Amino acid sequence: MDKLTGLTDILRHKRTAAIIRFGGLFGLALAHTWAEWMTAGRGFFAVALVIFAKWHPLRAIAGALLFGGAISLQLQMQARGVPVSSFILDMLPYILSLTVLAIWGRARRSAVPGSLGRVFQGTE
Amino acid sequence: MKRTAHTILKQLAILTCLIFVLGAGLPAAAQGQEKLKVGIIHIGSINDAGYNQAHSEGVRVMEKNLPNVEVIQVENVPEGADAERVMENMIKQGAKLIIPASFGYLDPALKVARKYPDVKFVHPGGYKLAPNLGTYWASTPEAFYMVGIAAGKTTKTNKAGYVVALPISFFLANINAFHLGARSVNPKFETRVVFMGTFLDAPKEAIAASALLDMGVDVLGVIVDSPITVVQAAEKRGAYSVGYHYLGAQKFAPKGWISGIAFTWGQLYTRFAKQVMDGTWKSEGLFGNLTSDFLTIAPFGPAVPADAIKMVNETKQEFVAGKKNVFQGPLKDNKGMERVKAGEAFPLTGIGKMDWLVEGIIGQPK
Incomplete structure (x- = not known):
């Protein structure tokens, strides 16, 4: 492994974690509007x-x-x-x-x- | 570490080989029973409660009727080279009957049909034939007229809205027929049409449905692949709805459902498969009507008054007996021009040339 951090480190990073969480919640909130x-x-x-x-x-x-x-x-x-x-x-x-x-x-x-x-x- | 990875890979490789060998052996063993493989490709989802589900339900019924038939079904196949690839793949898997179940599959199917003359093709609603490609559909204006009667009797605002894919002659004829049926029992009836420019676009259909409801219509109808979006929009706002293609769309509107014009392909597909199996299949252009077992008026919803249902059934008898025409003159178009003279009737065989909307319909036919 070189400088690239592991996935857990990335998730521990506040900004990234916030984006992932927001993305997930946003997706869930709008799931009912999904259509083929x-x-x-x-x-x-x-x-x-x-x-x-x-x-x-x-x-x-x-x-x-x-x-x-x-x-x-x-x-x-x-x-x-x-x-x-x-x-x-x-x-x-x-x-x-x-x-x-x-x-x-x-x-x-x-x-x-x-x-x-x-x-x-x-x-x- | 590395060695373990290698061992696992080796084991996986052996396993894969085994599966291939066994897999190749199995169909060979089953071939003795003379099964017919039928391949069907769909333009959209088979759960669309509309065009695609009607075809899919058709092959399901065929499978039930004929235990010797096996179905290969592929959804969401784009029209063009992809369709050719999927059909060829089905033929390589042993399919002897192919149902390319979308209008736009006609040219790809003709190409593949030329390449495999011993495989039979049946294509819905096409206008070309080949020695091993036949076509089938049904004339729908009479059915639209009948459902129009039910809508004209059920509406409270005397206004309906139709969400339609494209302003092509066959669809214009259907809307005209619906409107004339409604007007025959309700002279104040008015129909608004919004064209989508496409056969499947849920967001656009939702906007169109609410725009029509805002204009005071209380009946919504569809000529797009899936009625779900529009029928649900109507139900949510307490309006009535009319379906198209599939019998089972009613479940999306338990209160407001009026009826629908539906295709029940099951028995026809069973006949096709039987004919291919006993070698009696021949290429033809099949065009059904109200007496065919594949054109059906969907069950009526609870909102439809009993006398309307009686009138619909009487009208059906008149159509079947040849005592009534859908496009009976005098008819004016919605720009005031006379289109059918008094005492004359626009023939159902000529609707391919219909490029106008009748008086009382708000919409642009071109």
């Missing part, structure tokens, strides 16, 4: 959201609401009988996220976490 193929077609939005959020949690929340809202909006419009083809309405969320990315998503200096990509030593 629930991520279908949403991968693009996840990538767009990462670019949009630029490592800032508030931007991530705003972006998630925006993109999720766009998906919901087109279905609401159909239910209200807006006289536009469902094929066009189905494009709305994608057009919106592309537009938002084109305007706000340019790669300026972003606040990448300082220790991202560094090997975890377990000494903090």
Whole structure:
């Protein structure tokens, strides 16, 4: 064994343990919303959201609401009988996220976490 | 330490070899009994209470009817190269009858069928045939009309909402038929349609269902692979629901269930398997109707009034006797254009060309 710490040491580390615990509880809390193929077609939005959020949690929340809202909006419009083809309405969320990315998503200096990509030593 | 690891590995290797040798020997021994292996591939989960479960239930019934049949079943197979790979794998395991149970499996199945001419294929709802590939489905508008009567008699707000995969002609015909059935007993009836753009997307279906309920509809219907999301959403908010594909979706809405249009493939699959076993199978395009044993109206829920059930049964008799047409003129579409003249009827054989929604339906047919 070299510098890499064992699993128990990693778990003893406060930050990591907190993340694991939070992740587990978060998953449990939302388990009832699980559905077969629930991520279908949403991968693009996840990538767009990462670019949009630029490592800032508030931007991530705003972006998630925006993109999720766009998906919901087109279905609401159909239910209200807006006289536009469902094929066009189905494009709305994608057009919106592309537009938002084109305007706000340019790669300026972003606040990448300082220790991202560094090997975890377990000494903090 | 190292030596122990080696010994364990060696023992594992020997064990694996033994399993392979024994495993290869077993099917050879069983082959003497002339079993028919049937392979079926599904696009989604066989517990979807919808499209896939109907097919899966079909092979289960076939297995029960015919003890000499063995089923290989694979779920969640994407349409395309993956489907070809899984079908070929089944054939290598000895399958002589393949059921590629999704519309999009048609081209992959045709490819595999060409490669293995001695294996038979039956494909649901396709439009192409091959010497060893047949197709089967049923005409559904009459059944939708009948369930529409029940919905029109049960609703309190006179409004229904339909969550539909895509605006394609066969689905438009089904929604039209449902709406006309409801209007025949309830002239104020109104139907709203929301198209998903896909056959399975629970989050989108949930949003669509609540958007429709917000518009005051108290009946929700589905033409997607799984009715679970929409039927549950209706039940949760005290609304009624109409199923499609599988008989057993009722359990998700014990209070609000009206009925459903269901496929019961069991006896048909039994016939297919028997025909393959005694060599009488031939490629054909089977298109059933209300008299077929594979198209069924699901049991009615407690909310449906007794006189509605009586009317549904009478209407069925009229359809079967040829005394009634679903698309009887005069019919206008929902943009005010005349589509079927008075005294004429749009033929059920022509619904592949239906690209309009009838008056009173709120939705875009294109």
